[in-house]
Amino acid sequence: MTxxxxxxxxxxxxxxxxxxxxxxxxKLKKESYLLFSAGGLVMIIVGLFPQLSFAAxxxxxxxxxxxxxxxxxxxVLFYLLIRQALKTEQLESKISxxxxxxxxxxxxxxxxxxxxxxxKQEKNKKAS
Amino acid sequence: xxxPEIFVVVAAYNEDKRISKAISDLKSHGYQxxxxxxxxxxxxxxxxALASGATVLTHPVNLGQGAALRTGIRYALKAGAGIIxxxxxxxxxxxxxxxxxxxxxxxxxxxxxxxxRFISKGAAVNIPRSRKLFLKAGVVFTRLIxxxxxxxxxxxxxxxxxxxxxxxxxxxxxMAHASEILDEIHKKGIRxxxxxxxxxxxxxxxSKGQKTSNALKIVIRMINKKxxxx
Numbered sequence: 001m002t003x004x005x006x007x008x009x010x011x012x013x014x015x016x017x018x019x020x021x022x023x024x025x026x027k028l029k030k031e032s033y034l035l036f037s038a039g040g041l042v043m044i045i046v047g048l049f050p051q052l053s054f055a056a057x058x059x060x061x062x063x064x065x066x067x068x069x070x071x072x073x074x075x076v077l078f079y080l081l082i083r084q085a086l087k088t089e090q091l092e093s094k095i096s097x098x099x100x101x102x103x104x105x106x107x108x109x110x111x112x113x114x115x116x117x118x119x120k121q122e123k124n125k126k127a128s
Numbered sequence: 129x130x131x132p133e134i135f136v137v138v139a140a141y142n143e144d145k146r147i148s149k150a151i152s153d154l155k156s157h158g159y160q161x162x163x164x165x166x167x168x169x170x171x172x173x174x175x176x177a178l179a180s181g182a183t184v185l186t187h188p189v190n191l192g193q194g195a196a197l198r199t200g201i202r203y204a205l206k207a208g209a210g211i212i213x214x215x216x217x218x219x220x221x222x223x224x225x226x227x228x229x230x231x232x233x234x235x236x237x238x239x240x241x242x243x244x245r246f247i248s249k250g251a252a253v254n255i256p257r258s259r260k261l262f263l264k265a266g267v268v269f270t271r272l273i274x275x276x277x278x279x280x281x282x283x284x285x286x287x288x289x290x291x292x293x294x295x296x297x298x299x300x301x302x303m304a305h306a307s308e309i310l311d312e313i314h315k316k317g318i319r320x321x322x323x324x325x326x327x328x329x330x331x332x333x334x335s336k337g338q339k340t341s342n343a344l345k346i347v348i349r350m351i352n353k354k355x356x357x358x
Contacts, residue, residue, distance in 0.1 A: 095189070096191055096195055099187045099189055100195065100198065100199045102188060103199050104199060104202060104203055104206075106185075107183050107184070108174070108178060108184045109178070109182075109183045109184070110178040110179060110181065
């Protein structure tokens, strides 16, 4: 087993354990947990059976298994980036609506003093 | 016939030193329905606007001028506005010119009156050369992307009839909303005219206002809106 295979296995186990813990702490959605766990599992499998990556690489016409893994990870990361950007946009839009509705629900205007009140105050001043 | 109620919407972000003057200017010209949208200011903009007698709507966080105008326009429409004027709170616009701006709407000749500093009788006082170049480039860009023939694309001094204000959807929160409004006017077939206005630049308004470096951001925003509609 090569040092790279060991690294892949350790990272895979770490990702699965880390995402499982976050799921139990309600910091991660089930959908994301499954996605990360699947990624971790692929890493462990490739670490244990590197010949699988060679086979998959040749299937796609790529010569080296490590190149295949690199291309695959770029594609996955790009997908995750787009997903994250869309989510951020949605959140921004929701925040905008919320902020606007808060503002519209609370219009403020300084109360004008009633003229009678002013007269009373003047009278009081004079009396004192 | 009853004359339409005029609402002046002022988007304000950290304008406590200038907002009172702008509101007094508006009041001295007889405009009573002044709506200041305090867009998450960290200074005393809200207090200054309230003390000057405006209605204040406060965004708890800063969203941008486009979002502030959207809030102000929604409020004005709800309050029964017949004409909505968008006005800057930094002293660049002159309240005395509102009557000229809204005239085509009152006369039924247009539903949107767009202030222009570059047409005959309009003026841009103390405008730096780089800013002028940036604005001229904006005109060319808007003609290309929105196909609307205007002489001044990033002028916040405009008046909208109730009909036009109800039709225009501002989706962009930041400065690119000005291009978006023009795009909406063209897309929705809103009748418009350009009216000469005076824009006065001061050191303060230049330091706070539209940055020339924002041009690229606006271009990207508008292309994004054209392609993805967002």
